Amino acid sequence: MRILAFDTAGNGCSVCLWQDGQTLALRTLSMSHGQAEQLIPMIAAVREDSGLDWQDLDAIAVTIGPGSFTGLRVGLAAAQGLTLATGLPVIGITTLEAYARQAANAGYRGAILVAVDARRDDLYLQPFHADDTGGLRPLAAPLAAPVEQVAPLLADWGITTATVTGDATALLDGIAALTASHPQAAVDPACLAGLAAGRSAAEAPAIPLYIRPPDAAIPQNGGQLRPDVPHD
Incomplete structure (x- = not known):
């Protein structure tokens, strides 16, 4: 089974292409933010390194949290976009x-x-x-x-x-x-792929696990900087 696996939930961005217990290609970066700019180029790089195209793959694996709210959104959005483009199932694994x-x-x-x-x-x-x-x-x-x-x-x-x-x-x-x-400083995407290999998208859906609300909250006045001022 060939799986593209990636993690953006913590203090890094890591991507691998995995086949039956072996890592064919791996890219990792340590970062607390900026995963949105790095993830897609890293996915392209591991595909090039491995020589595999989308039709050669069987599934996508992604961490679903808990972790950084922004990082989780980056990884899950990328996974959903890729499955729409390729038809590959997405399997979610908790951090x-x-x-x-x-x-x-x-x-x-x-x-x-x-x-x-x-x-x-x-x-x-x-x-x-x-x-x-x-x-x-x-x-x-x-x-x-x-x-x-x-x-x-x-x-x-x-x-x-x-x-x-x-x-x-x-x-x-x-x-x-x-x-x-x-x-451990980060999730190993090869481990992520190994866990996903024994599951289906129905058994392990890519639904975020937040545990608690994000740090950012919508203000009670709906985001206005000041109350409405009546106009003449």
């Missing part, structure tokens, strides 16, 4: 599952807590369990919470020891139950 899978692929077993920096003093969190064969299952739904709630949440989930992974591991130093750490 949290991708980080958990990368930790399991690195050999971590048992409870895995994914922690992603949500800004505004919060973390996006989700616990998973990796069995002895690397099989992965979620232990609870994703949520947003401040650092001081992590230890009580682990207790509520019945987790006494866990590996913490994601881009916010440094924020959780000192929590006794987190006995191992696997920091």
Whole structure:
């Protein structure tokens, strides 16, 4: 199976073309903004590097969040535009599952807590369990919470020891139950493709997972700078 996979949900922009467990072409950039200008040229570059055309591909995989609101919109809009142009199905994978899978692929077993920096003093969190064969299952739904709630949440989930992974591991130093750490700066698009390969667009639709509202909000007066002034 050949999959075009890309991630713009975090502090970067990454694209790969993947075939049956092998990365045929890869482009990555570290950035906190500007993904809209970089993503399409990077997609064109990996297609050129791989020598594959659209008719050679089977699917598109994209991260659906949680993450940067603007970054998510960039990736999802690109995925939807490409599926309209090519007819390829789009498969959505959460950022949290991708980080958990990368930790399991690195050999971590048992409870895995994914922690992603949500800004505004919060973390996006989700616990998973990796069995002895690397099989992965979620232990609870994703949520947003401040650092001081992590230890009580682990207790509520019945987790006494866990590996913490994601881009916010440094924020959780000192929590006794987190006995191992696997920091990750970004989602690997090859891991994204591997997860998507076992799913259909119906099973994993490309619908954004925001968890909380975006930072930007529409003013109560509808965006006017001042109340209407009556005219003569």
